[in-house]
Amino acid sequence: MTGAFERGTLTRRGLLGAGLAALALPLAGCSSPVVAGLTGAQLDPRTLIFWNLFGGGDGARMQEMEAGYQKNHGGPSSLQATVFAWGNPYYSKLTLATVGNKPPDVAVAHLTRAKLLAQGGVLDEITDDDLDSVGLSASDLDQKSWATQRTDGRNIAIPLDTHPFVMFFNQDVVDKAGLLENGKLKSITGLKDFEAALAEVSKVTKGAAITLANVNETATPWRMFLTLYSQIDGAKPYLGDDGKTITVDQDAAKEVLSTLQRWTQKGWLNKGLDYAGSQTVMFTGKAGFYLQGEWEIATAQSIKGLKFGMVPVPQLFDKPANQADSHTLVLPKKDRTPEQRKQAMGFIKSLLDQSDTWALGGHVPAYLPYRGSRKYKELEPQADYAAAAERAVYDPAAWYSGSGSTFETIVGSQFGLVQQGSLSPDGALKSISDQLQTYLKTPSPL
Structure with missing residues (x-):
């Protein structure tokens, strides 16, 4: 301006x-x-x-x-x-x-x-x-x-600082799944390898392999989506023209949401957990991986006897990327x-x-x-x-976007429903578009 x-x-x-x-x-x-x-x-x-x-x-x-x-x-x-x-x-x-x-x-x-x-x-x-x-x-x-x-x-x-979305792992669980080497998580690159890892972890836990908060929590589903979406070559920001238009690549968005929904259907990803619950499952050894901002390191360190590690979210698609602020x-x-x-x-x-x-x-x-x-x-x-x-991807520019914003609430709530199995990827993208119309047409108050 x-x-x-x-x-x-x-x-x-x-x-x-x-x-x-x-x-x-x-x-x-x-x-x-x-x-x-x-x-x-x-x-x-x-x-x-x-x-x-x-x-x-x-x-x-x-x-x-x-x-x-x-x-x-x-x-x-x-x-x-x-x-x-x-x-x-x-x-x-x-x-x-x-x-x-x-x-x-x-x-x-x-x-x-x-x-x-x-x-x-x-x-x-x-x-x-x-x-x-x-x-x-x-x-x-x-x-x-x-x-x-x-x-x-x-x-x-x-x-x-940069506070990125990262992947925590329970050392005991992933070790039993054959994914640990000298206390470090073995390198995982590509969707095929990652899903193979989820399958092995699920055998160990006899249930979930990875947890992601999506009940009474909207920021986490958005962060997960933006992380994987940004790994796809050519995927445009969700919003364009400083928030006046929706520019998300529909095909790329559906690919990400369909992947998450498939993980839920296979039992690898939790269907519904709140913020604290998503931590507890991994921290208590009932899952191998947990996705959240790195700030939850303090919570993990406070759990007596928990052996854990943290790595950037693996590259599942074309290039490394993760949501951050x-x-x-x-x-x-x-x-x-x-x-x-x-x-x-x-x-x-x-x-x-x-x-x-x-x-x-x-x-x-x-x-x-x-x-x-x-x-x-x-x-x-x-x-x-x-x-x-170095792989940080920030939320799209808009007066109603950013950390703790209306945009995150609208988008994240719909993506959470996809994970829960109550909404299809197409339905979520349409609902988001409908809810954003008022904000697209409203000039910035600043």
Whole structure:
């Protein structure tokens, strides 16, 4: 969008986005702490304000990294960090605070959401001078996520990680199936070989070979679909023209959905499991494989006696690919002095410098000086699936797409029904098309 990065007031469309964001707040059912960005409370001008959406293990690790920054920058008063509910509530609050001229100095945004914020004038550009001011360069950062964050020819986000969809495996089960070698999963390439592996694992478990959440869960079926769909040569993004058209390759989509449905019919893939149930089956040895984001490494590590490994999702079709998103660090639009810009960039650099802490949660670090280090390469099983970052495929560009979005909910719910056997691939694609029509015709609110 022309002028999206210009300083000053937001555009009329940005104000409209803020109005929609404000309407979304009470609907989200999310309460938030009282913070300067929403109340206008006075803070020490030297205090850096940071907003993020990390809970659980990620939240604990981020707090450790925040403490690392505070230790080197004047103590607790140097940073005020606030955590908001994940998903739409978070992005609504960030947009609203920016329009109200009370944004944080630095914020976290999923890469698939940051681009929309930038196009709506909610983010400041990150310049080469900003990078230079803290000793960073583009070559220090994961090249796939760095290239993806480029929006209208400008840099709008610093990637902290890539969090790909990966495959967990139960070592005891796959060993009995003859698929383990020196504690590592044997290489599996191609649909024929993978289905042969599923058949062997199913003999061991006398039931499911692989689990995938699809009950009260819509993101996982979408991630699985996009992973396999993107492995097919020539498969176009599901949406085109920034979400104004549906461009999915119908034949490729049906091939993927038919494959998943066949696995269910053979008993290799679960028919219906919720998020926790899909983990439990594999963790307790009732399945050999489990597909989910790498962040579930913390859950697997917490299971006493579980021996497991993790690898990129095998290449079943023409090329390697897997769905992914990235956590990025952004500069919400506000008037900043050169010193304030350098302070914000210094905080970002501090987090990148602590990538060893962040990697413990499973995310593939975007900071290449650490990712290329011996320390990371010896970190297992994280290093075993690090290549998934290079195969990352992000959700299609649209104002209603991205992590935790309406698009994921609509598409994933229909794909989940295919896995359950209650809907045909044709029926799912038609239902999705019907449900997306309103969004295709609605201009971006930003």
